[in-house]
Amino acid sequence: MPTTKALLIPDCFTYMIKQHNFQTAGTYESYINHRIIPALGHTVLSSLTPILLQNYVNELHDEGLAGSTITKIYNIMKSSLDYAVNMELLPSNPIKTIQLPSVKKKKDNVWEVAEMKTFLNTAKQDRFYLAFHLTIMTGMWRGEILGLRWRDVDLEKGVLYVRQTLSKDGKQFLTGAKTNSGIRGITLPEETLSALQSQKVSIAKEKLKCGPVYLDNDLVVCTTKGTPVNPNNLKRTFLRLVKEAGVAAIRFHDLRHSHVTMLLAKGVHAKVISERLGHSNIKTTLDIYSHVLPSMQEEAANQIDAFAKSN
CATH class of the missing domain: 1.10.443.10 (Intergrase catalytic core)
Structure with missing residues (x-):
C-alpha cells in the first residue's frame, strides 16, 4: 500500500474490503459506493476531522436512514480508518470521537x-x-x-x-x-x-x-x-x-x-x-x-x- 498521506478515502476502503468474504465485501462495497464516496470520496485522508465526520453522520440521520444502517456505515469507516492508522497514514482515527445519533430501536413485527x-x-x-x-x-x-x-x-x-x-x-x-x-x-x-x-x-x-x-x-x-x-x-x-x-x-x-x-x-x-x-x-x-x-x-x-x- 502506498505510504503517502495524500491518499483519498476510497483507497483505504479498497484494502479493507479484501479482508472479508464475498457476501460481506459485496455489502460493504454497496455502502461505500452509494453512501460514503458520493459525500466524502474526494476528501484526502489527512484532511479528515471529527467535526467533518460528525456532520456527515448527522446528515445521514436527517435524511431518515435507519439507525442500523448508520451504524453499519460508521463501522465500515472506522475499520477502514483504523487500518490507515496501522499503516501510519493517519496519526489517529478521527471518527472515534464522534457521537452516533440516538435512535429508538424499532420493535420487531412478529406473528402469534x-x-x-x-x-x-x-x-x-x-x-x-x-x-x-x-x-x-x-x-x-x-x-x-x-x-x-x-x-x-x-x-x-x-x-x-x-x-x-x-x-x-x-x-x-x-x-x-x-x-x-x-x-x-x-x-x-x-x-x-x-x-x-x-x-x-x-x-x-x-x-x-x-x-x-x-x-x-x-x-x-x-x-x-x-x-x-x-x-x-x-x-x-x-x-x-x-x-x-x-x-x-x-x-x-x-x-x-x-x-x-x-x-x-x-x-x-x-x-x-x-x-x-x-x-x-x-x-x-x-x-x-x-x-x-x-x-x-x-x-x-x-x-x-x-x-x-x-x-
Whole structure:
C-alpha cells in the first residue's frame, strides 16, 4: 500500500474490503459506493476531522436512514480508518470521537402461533412451503435455507447442519455460514422431519422427470430443475401468500423473530435459542430480543401469583 498521506478515502476502503468474504465485501462495497464516496470520496485522508465526520453522520440521520444502517456505515469507516492508522497514514482515527445519533430501536413485527399456523396451512401446496416451514421452525436465515443440502440433513438423528449459504443475489454458494458461530446443528421437531421426507420424495420425482437436464446441486429447496431459488422470487412468493392467508404483513426475516418469540413464550432457555440462531454468545440474543422479555417477566409474575393464591 502506498505510504503517502495524500491518499483519498476510497483507497483505504479498497484494502479493507479484501479482508472479508464475498457476501460481506459485496455489502460493504454497496455502502461505500452509494453512501460514503458520493459525500466524502474526494476528501484526502489527512484532511479528515471529527467535526467533518460528525456532520456527515448527522446528515445521514436527517435524511431518515435507519439507525442500523448508520451504524453499519460508521463501522465500515472506522475499520477502514483504523487500518490507515496501522499503516501510519493517519496519526489517529478521527471518527472515534464522534457521537452516533440516538435512535429508538424499532420493535420487531412478529406473528402469534395462530398466525404461523394459518400461514403455513395456506402455503401448504406452494413449491416453497418447506422454506417457510424451516424458517418458522428453526429460525434459519433465508440464505442458509436456500443453501441447505441433503448431505447436511440427518433424518435419522433429526438434525440439520448449517454448512453452506446462498449469496443474497442467488448467484453463488458460500461455504460456512454468515458468521463462524453460524456453522451449527439444529435439532428438528417431528413435523419438520416429515416435511423434509416429503420434499425428498418430490425432488426424486422431479429428477426422474427432467432426466439429464436436471442440475443436481443436492439442494433441499430448489427449482424444478435443481437450480438455486432466487431469493427475490422467494420473497415475492412470501408476500403473495401473506395476503392470501390474511395474516399481518411482516418481512420474511421477521419469521426468524417470530420463531424466537415463540420459543421464549414457551420458556425455552435463551442459551438454547442462541445456539439455534447461530449467535456468537447469549448476550447477542438477549440484546436483540430484550423487548420481548418484559412480557415474559409479566407472565412469570402472573404464574407466581397464581401459585401463591392456590396455597
